[in-house]
Amino acid sequence: MSEGGTGLGLQAVAARATELLSRDGVVTERARLRTYECDGLAHYRVTPGLVVMPETAEQVAGIVRSCAEHGVPYVARGSGTGLSGGALPHAEGVLIVTSRMRRIREVRADDQRAVVEPGVINLDVTRAATPHGYYYAPDPSSQQICSIGGNLAENSGGAHCLKYGFTTNHVVGAELVTPQGDLVTLGGAAPDAPGYDLLGAVVGSEGTLGIATSATVRLVRLPEEVRTLLVGFGSTDQAGAATSAIIAAGIVPAAIEMMDALAIEAAEEAVHCGYPAGAGAVLVIELDGAAAEVQQEYDEVERLCRDNGAFEQRLATDPVERALIWKGRKSAFAAVGRISPDYIVQDGVIPRTALPEVLAAIDELSGTSGVRVANVFHAGDGNLHPLVLFDETKDGESEAAEKVSGAILDLCIEHGGSITGEHGVGVDKAKYMPRMFGADDLDTMQLVRCAFDPDNLSNPGKVFPTPRLCGEVPGRHKGVHPAQDAGLAEVF
Amino acid sequence: MPAHPDLSDRRSAGAERRSDNSGDEYDVDGVVPATVVRPTSTEEVAEALRSAARDGLRVVPRGHGTKLTWGMPPSGVDVLLDLSALDAVLDHAAGDLIVEAQAGAPLAELQRVVGQEGQRLGVDETVAGATIGGTLATQASGPLRMSTGTMRDLLIGVTVVRIDGVVAKAGGRVVKNVAGYDLGKLMVGSFGTLAVVTEAVFRLHPRPEVQRWLRVPVAGAGEAWERTREVLHSQCVPAALEVEWDGDGGGLLVLLEGREAGVAARARTVIGLWGDTAAETEAPHQCYPWDAAARGDDRSTATKLTFAISGLADVLRTARAAPARVRVRGSAGVGVVYAAVDGSTEDVVATVRSLRETCAGHGGSAVVLDAPSEVKGAVDLWGDVPALDLMRRLKDRFDPDHRLSPGRFVGGI
Numbered sequence: 001m002s003e004g005g006t007g008l009g010l011q012a013v014a015a016r017a018t019e020l021l022s023r024d025g026v027v028t029e030r031a032r033l034r035t036y037e038c039d040g041l042a043h044y045r046v047t048p049g050l051v052v053m054p055e056t057a058e059q060v061a062g063i064v065r066s067c068a069e070h071g072v073p074y075v076a077r078g079s080g081t082g083l084s085g086g087a088l089p090h091a092e093g094v095l096i097v098t099s100r101m102r103r104i105r106e107v108r109a110d111d112q113r114a115v116v117e118p119g120v121i122n123l124d125v126t127r128a129a130t131p132h133g134y135y136y137a138p139d140p141s142s143q144q145i146c147s148i149g150g151n152l153a154e155n156s157g158g159a160h161c162l163k164y165g166f167t168t169n170h171v172v173g174a175e176l177v178t179p180q181g182d183l184v185t186l187g188g189a190a191p192d193a194p195g196y197d198l199l200g201a202v203v204g205s206e207g208t209l210g211i212a213t214s215a216t217v218r219l220v221r222l223p224e225e226v227r228t229l230l231v232g233f234g235s236t237d238q239a240g241a242a243t244s245a246i247i248a249a250g251i252v253p254a255a256i257e258m259m260d261a262l263a264i265e266a267a268e269e270a271v272h273c274g275y276p277a278g279a280g281a282v283l284v285i286e287l288d289g290a291a292a293e294v295q296q297e298y299d300e301v302e303r304l305c306r307d308n309g310a311f312e313q314r315l316a317t318d319p320v321e322r323a324l325i326w327k328g329r330k331s332a333f334a335a336v337g338r339i340s341p342d343y344i345v346q347d348g349v350i351p352r353t354a355l356p357e358v359l360a361a362i363d364e365l366s367g368t369s370g371v372r373v374a375n376v377f378h379a380g381d382g383n384l385h386p387l388v389l390f391d392e393t394k395d396g397e398s399e400a401a402e403k404v405s406g407a408i409l410d411l412c413i414e415h416g417g418s419i420t421g422e423h424g425v426g427v428d429k430a431k432y433m434p435r436m437f438g439a440d441d442l443d444t445m446q447l448v449r450c451a452f453d454p455d456n457l458s459n460p461g462k463v464f465p466t467p468r469l470c471g472e473v474p475g476r477h478k479g480v481h482p483a484q485d486a487g488l489a490e491v492f
Numbered sequence: 493m494p495a496h497p498d499l500s501d502r503r504s505a506g507a508e509r510r511s512d513n514s515g516d517e518y519d520v521d522g523v524v525p526a527t528v529v530r531p532t533s534t535e536e537v538a539e540a541l542r543s544a545a546r547d548g549l550r551v552v553p554r555g556h557g558t559k560l561t562w563g564m565p566p567s568g569v570d571v572l573l574d575l576s577a578l579d580a581v582l583d584h585a586a587g588d589l590i591v592e593a594q595a596g597a598p599l600a601e602l603q604r605v606v607g608q609e610g611q612r613l614g615v616d617e618t619v620a621g622a623t624i625g626g627t628l629a630t631q632a633s634g635p636l637r638m639s640t641g642t643m644r645d646l647l648i649g650v651t652v653v654r655i656d657g658v659v660a661k662a663g664g665r666v667v668k669n670v671a672g673y674d675l676g677k678l679m680v681g682s683f684g685t686l687a688v689v690t691e692a693v694f695r696l697h698p699r700p701e702v703q704r705w706l707r708v709p710v711a712g713a714g715e716a717w718e719r720t721r722e723v724l725h726s727q728c729v730p731a732a733l734e735v736e737w738d739g740d741g742g743g744l745l746v747l748l749e750g751r752e753a754g755v756a757a758r759a760r761t762v763i764g765l766w767g768d769t770a771a772e773t774e775a776p777h778q779c780y781p782w783d784a785a786a787r788g789d790d791r792s793t794a795t796k797l798t799f800a801i802s803g804l805a806d807v808l809r810t811a812r813a814a815p816a817r818v819r820v821r822g823s824a825g826v827g828v829v830y831a832a833v834d835g836s837t838e839d840v841v842a843t844v845r846s847l848r849e850t851c852a853g854h855g856g857s858a859v860v861l862d863a864p865s866e867v868k869g870a871v872d873l874w875g876d877v878p879a880l881d882l883m884r885r886l887k888d889r890f891d892p893d894h895r896l897s898p899g900r901f902v903g904g905i
Contacts, residue, residue, distance in 0.1 A: 110721060111800040111827075133725065155670045168674070169645050176879075184879040189800035190827050190856030192631060192642070192681070194874045195902040196883045200644060200677025204670050224727035244587060250610060250698030290729050293754030349666045353587040381668045382588075418669040425671055436671055437661065444652070444660035444687075445673040447889040452882065463672065 007092050009070035010049045016066040017052045017094075020059050025100070027051035036095050039080040039087040040142070044427055048075070048089030055100045057175055057183055057213035064211065064458075065181025067094055073457045076211045078119060078147030082154060083345060084426025086206045086462055093460075096211060098149045104128050105214065112219045113172070113189050118149025118212050122156075125217065134219035137164040140422070141330045152212050155204030157422035159255040159329070160286070162380035164220065166422070168203040173216030176202060179209075179453035189216055201448055206424050207459040209452040223288035226254075227298050228322040231283045231305045232276030232312035236260050236375065239281035240355040242308035243379045246285070247352065249304060251297050256380035257284040257329050260359075263336070263374040263387070264328075270335030273328030276312040283379065284329050332376040333387065340372070340389035342398070344405045347423040348412030352382040361411050362386060371397075371404045383421035384412070410435065425463045433465050443468060518572050520552050521565035522865065525572035532577045534651060534659055534690040541688065542657030544571050550895045551655070553684045555596055555623030558784065559630050561791070562861045563683050564873060567899035575625055578690060581605045589696045590648065590665055595625030595689045611696040614640025618779040625689050630861075631681035634779035635732035635747060638825045640697055643680045649693030650676040652686075655891045660687075667695045678886070684897040685905055686890045700731070700749035706762050708770040711741045713808035719744045720804055720824045722765045728758040733825030734776065737808050739817065744824065745776060781821040782832035782862075792832040793840045793863040797847055801827045803854025810850040814843035827856065837864075841871045848875050874902045 017026045027033055028050060037045040049072075054060045067074045073093035080087055089095045101117035104124065108114070109132035114125055122143040125136035139158035140146055146156070151167045152174065164170075173187035186199040193199075202209050233239040239258050246253065259267065259282050264275050275282050285301055287294050298315075305313060316322035336343050350358050359375065366373045374387040386408050390401035409419045409432055419425070419432045433442060442464060449456070450470035460467065518528050531537045544551050549570035554560055556576060578594035581602050585591070586609040593602050599617045602624060606612060615627060616634025626632075633642040640646065649663035652675065662675035679689050710716045716735055723730055723746055732747035746762055748755045763770050778784075782792040797820075799807055804824050811818040811831060816839040822829025831847065833840050840863070848858040852875075860873040877883070880903045887894070887905045899905075 108800070108802075109725075110802040112724070113800065155674075157668060157670075161668065165641075165645065166668070166670075168677075169641065178882065184882060186879055188855045190798035190803075190851070190854065192796070192798050192828060193878070194857050194859050195877045195880065196682055196686070196886055197644060197677045197680060198879055198882055198886070200674055200680070204674055221725070221727075221729075247589065248587065250701070252698065290727055290750075290754055290758055292757035293729075293750050296751050296753055349668050351585060351588040351590070351666055353585070378668070382666055383668045416665045418664050418666050418671045420671050421666070421668040422670055429671075433672065436664075440658050441660045441662060442672070444654060444658065445662065445675060448673050448675070448678070448886065451886040451889045 007049065009072040010092060010094070012070045013063065013066045013072050013094055014050050017050070017063055020062045021052060021054060025053040025055070036077070036089060036097070039077065039082045039085060041083050041085045041426070041428055044085040044088050046089050046091050048095035049092050051095045051097060053097045053100050057177065060096060060211055060213050061177045061181050061183050063094065063096060064177050064179065067457055068179060068181050068455065071455065071457065073460050075459050076149065076153065076207045078150030079121070079145050081142040081146040082150060082424060082426065083347070084420065084424040084428045086154060086424045086426035086459070087150070088427050090460065098147065101213065107132060109134055109219065111189055113216055114219055115214060115216050116148050117214055118147060118152070120148045122146050122148060122151055129219045130222065133222050135222055136170065136217055137220045138167045138170055141333070148215050148217070149212055152203055152215055153205070153207045154422070154424040157383070159257055159378060162256060162378065163252050163254045168200065170218045171199070171203055171215050172218055174199055174202065174212045175214040176210045176212055179455070179458045183213070187216065206426060206462050208449060208463055210458060225291040225294040226286065226288045226322070227294055228316040228325050229285045229298070229301065230275065230314045230316070230325045231285065231310045232279035233281045233283070233310055235280040236359050237356050238309035239283050240359070240379065242283060242305045242310065243355070244353065245304040245308055246301055247380070249300055251300060253285050253301070253380065254288045255284065255286040256378070258282070258375070258377050258379040259329065259332060260375040262372065263332050263376045266335040266339045266374060267328040267332050269338045271327050271331050273324055275328055284325055329376070333385070336374055336387045336389065340391070342390050342392045344388040344401055346384065346386045346388065346405055346408050347420045348384050348409050348417060349421040350382045350384065350412050350415045350417035352380070354415040355379070355382065358384070358411055358415055362408055365404050365407050369400055369404050371400050373404065378421070381421070382417065406432070427462055430463060430465045433463070518574070520554070520569055520572065521561040523565045523569050525552070525569040527570065528572045528574055530574040530577050534653060537573065537653045537688055537690050538657045538659050540571065540573060541653055541655060544895070545656055548893060548895065550898055552897050553625070553688045555626035556598070556621045558619040558622050559626055559632065562630055563900040564868060565899070566897055573688060575690070576623070582691070584609065586611060590667070590693060591696055592665070592691065592693045593624050594691055595623065597624050598622070599624055599627055606696055607699060610699050612699045613694050614646055614697045615643060616779055619784045624692055628680055628689060628692060629682060629684050633828070635734050635776070635823060637828065638733055638823055639731040639749070644677060646694045647676040647680060647692055648695050650679055650689055651691035652679060653688045653690055655687065655896045663693065665693050683901045685887060685901045686896070702750060702752050702755045703775070704748045704755050704759055705745055705773050705775055706748070706759060706766070706770055707743050707745045707773040708766040709741065709743045713805040713812065716742065716744060716808055716824070717802065717805035719766060720801070723762065724801070724825060726761055726765060728761045730825060733823065735804070735808070735820065735822060735824035735829060737811060737820040739812060742820070745773065779821070780830050780832070781819040789864045791862055791864050792834050793844065793867050794861045795831040795833055795844060795847065796859045796861055797829050797831055797851050798856035799827045799851045799854035800856065801825070803827065803851070803856065806850050806854065807847070810846055814846055815839040816843040818843060837866045837870055840867050844871050852876070877902045
């Protein structure tokens with residue numbers, strides 16, 4: 001089916017959608033459908049069969065119920081900034097866009113909670129909480145445009161998760177539309193709801209277990225003091241050693257970010273952030289907390305950096321300087337576009353202590369393949385974002401880059417790490433899942449999928465390389481499923 | 493029920509098997525197992541479960557049994573899976589701030605090992621002798637949950653054995669990891685009803701240089717909340733904020749952690765807020781207001797109350813007005829406190845109901861963790877459980893025949 005909306009099931013869902021939603025909330029014209037063909041990972045493109053833009057949880061539930069009734073797959077999408085193709089549409093399915101669900105329903109400073117709809121922009125939660133002395137801690141680099149619904153689906157991180165944790169530590173409740181189209185409440189304003197921690201499974205499940213239509217999030221007290229330090233080193237080894245020394249000293253900075261020479265060059269060219277000239281690596285270190293504590297930690301960090309070869313240390317003394325330091329780091333991905341027409345962003349994780357070894361190995365990979373790699377990463381928690389540079393118009397470069405990129409993930413797995421720290425598996429890394437997990441591991445995860453979505457309609461084709469056939473009776477497989485027979489799926 | 497021949501063979505696989513039915517030692521809240529199996533490795537756990545599967549036997553996992561009476565008694569136990577021999581702290585990677593341990597390892601032993609490098613697992617030993625696995629299965633937590641969270645926040649990797657004997661892993665050995673479903677979260681607080689956890693990897697925190705507790709007496713519920721609010725909204729970054737409360741009033745306690753100069757400065761801030769009646773005090777001796785060693789009918793009705801933080805005053809008022817005697821202790825700063833409820837069964841049941849109503853009004857719940865059997869028979873331990881249908885479906889996928897810790901958990905799961 002190449003034209004959207006020609007399948008019978010899809011037609012039925014489209015008809016139901018026009019009953020449920022306002023007229024401009026249903027998109028069927030091919031040209032407009034095409035504007036939703038990708039998320040932040042633009043080299044995967046699929047034009048959705050239908051796009052709907054609900055405004056209420058009941059509307060989402062109604063659409064999903066209709067999809068369930070007609071066996072039509074669907075994909076939820078927030079702002080579409082994801083970097084793993086998690087919101088890649090389904091050609092014969094519905095794309096449910098949550099951008100019209102943008103209300104911040106409550107900000108309750110005394111309870112340290114806010115209740116927000118999924119389309120609310122991450123930074124807007126902090127903006128709403130700041131007048132009360134609070135903020136929302138998870139801060140992905142895209143926080144000015146990414147949505148809470150997407151953050152919840154991906155379990156988004158950010159520079160400050162070293163100290164404050166990830167989305168999963170900050171979303172305490174959610175209203176969820178199940179793949180059957182039921183609206184259920186998971187968790188709430190209070191911690192530790194009785195029963196299984198379904199919310200813990202849903203956060204980070206990349207939209208495969210349902211669609212969140214609201215989230216109750218924790219608000220964190222704004223710190224008394226914040227110090228942001230930019231430190232120049234001769235090499236990534238020195239910067240890595242300084243990072244280890246800081247952690248070993250029992251200091252948990254709010255963030256420790258590293259960029260190598262190539263990443264610095266790109267950032268400098270793009271945003272003129274004034275990073276130290278000639279540095280082989282820079283660290284951006286942020287300390288926050290009570291003033292007396294921060295002063296003491298700052299003195300120690302300053303000394304540890306010096307001991308490990310820092311040749312320049314610059315302390316941001318006001319918000320403008322702090323913003324400039326962060327600008328260099330947060331714009332790094334986009335900045336690489338200045339020095340290379342195309343690039344792949346990787347998101348592997350390694351134990352922090354393996355940093356020197358892994359960086360050396362990446363260097364060697366780059367050297368032998370001739371593929372340039374710029375390194376930007378969350379040094380504090382070992383989350384690497386190697387940017388693998390290539391030019392698609394040149395023969396073989398794209399394949400070479402893909403190969404280097406895969407080899408970097410292998411390095412991460414070999415060192416006991418992960419193929420993704422915060423971007424998610426999506427469609428992009430599903431093929432790497434069997435390198436990290438065995439068949440029994442994946443099968444067990446899919447038991448969860450089967451409990452929530454036995455018909456495999458909620459964001460199918462993401463996370464897992466092969467769908468599991470759930471069967472009527474849990475745990476008992478009867479006969480051969482037509483998809484299995486056709487070689488489209490396998491039973492573990 | 494006679495032991496299955498294959499289970500008798502466990503000894504040959506290195507596992508120790510007991511079948512003397514010594515009820516007082518191995519019973520699960522009065523339910524006596526037919527057989528006790530004591531595996532020494534994940535593979536032996538898998539073998540035991542495969543073997544139990546062949547005969548459709550019901551299995552209950554156990555660590556040191558310090559919280560085995562929590563929840564409902566199981567509807568039956570054919571095999572008690574004693575995990576206390578899986579007691580190794582496998583690997584402490586200090587530079588990466590992680591530790592890997594077997595489920596039967598005592599929490600105190602793990603703390604000793606990581607403490608040698610100036611680190612800690614940020615969870616309190618709420619009952620003396622608790623194991624990693626038991627703490628995880630019950631999501632037990634103490635004062636530290638305010639700063640470091642609970643097992644839910646600290647667990648980064650897990651190895652489980654399914655009821656069909658399949659061994660599976662999720663997560664890994666790095667803190668930041670979003671590859672695949674987070675099965676660990678489903679295991680935390682599942683009371684051993686989904687799968688048997690045999691190994692776990694945790695993130696660690698540096699042990700603070702200095703710890704200091706301050707206490708202020710409070711007379712009224714409104715005052716308790718006001719004191720709580722002051723500290724929460726201040727810049728003193730409490731590591732814990734606890735309330736103690738019985739019929740005659742109580743106190744609030746704050747824990748400050750960090751470096752000497754910082755802690756001293758923040759202690760002055762707290763005293764500035766709380767006034768002259770606030771004073772330094774020793775660390776509280778226990779996390780729960782009940783006697784965790786009490787057994788049978790000597791047990792208090794041990795209740796966990798959760799609520800949106802500002803609900804504290806109402807919860808304390810309800811506790812004071814309740815027909816039974818209620819002693820409260822717990823984390824005022826996060827909205828999780830524990831209540832020991834004592835009195836006639838009728839009064840205890842009425843008290844649980846009124847506490848439940850108050851907590852629900854503040855977005856939370858009142859769960860009876862443990863109680864004399866008469867109370868367990870007279871009140872629903874869990875109260876209203878949203879999304880119970882989804883939970884049942886999950887249970888059905890993991891344990892289709894309902895043989896793992898049957899009946900212990902919500903909705904009879």
